[in-house]
Amino acid sequence: MSELRVDSGEIQLxxxxxxxxxxxxxxxxxxEINRLITPTKIPQAPSFVEGIINLRGNIIPIIDLKKRFGLALEEYTANTRIIVVNVGKHTVGIIVDAVTEVLRLATVSIEPPPPMISSIAVDYLxxxxxxxxxxLILLDLDKILTEREQAQLAGAL
Structure with a gap:
């Protein structure tokens, strides 16, 4: 949790x-945050990888977080977004149901995840x-993809 802390005692989420x-x-x-565009499927990608998109000349893989975490799948809506994030040394897009806000959170308001806070494995939190x-469930983006999955995606691009 130490990487969440900043000098001001708060983080922006x-x-x-x-x-x-x-x-x-x-x-x-x-x-950045973008409206959902249909990714191009790539062969032999992990099941949670929806495909790839061309974002201003950069090819980035798109991950459906619901599939990654084994959550119930629903139809995409007008609110569905792709959040372009840095995961390790890679840039990926994650599909979410809606982006609601940007807020500041005092680090004293953050607690370690209890074992069963959500249906998502504690490893990702x-x-x-x-x-x-x-x-708010705080995700550890660097753990969303294993090193093997990162290498697999890099090889597919």
Whole structure:
């Protein structure tokens, strides 16, 4: 959790929804947020990889977070977004149901994730942030893809 801390004692998060749960990722890892465009399928990609898109000359893989985390799948809507993020040394797009806000969260409001906070494995989580009565699940983007999956995607591009 130490990488969440900054000098000011707070972090800025991009908040998004997957189903009914709210998640946050550090804004420092977010490059941009785009409307959903249909990715081009790539052969032999992991099942949670929807395909690739051309983003201003850069080919980036698109990951459906619901598939990655084994959550119930729903139709994409007008609110569905692709958040372009840095994962390790790679840039990937993650599909989310909706981006709701950018907010500042005091680091003292962040607790380690309890073993069963959501249907997502604790391995993918950095912690849980309390914002009033709301709980934000803080994702560890660097753990969304294993090194093997990162290499597999890099090889497919």
């Amino acid at each position: 991009v908040v998004f929804k997957l189903g009914t749960e709210e998640y946050g990722v550090p804004i420092t890892q977010v490059q 950095k912690g849980v942030g309390k914002v009033g009565e709301r709980l």
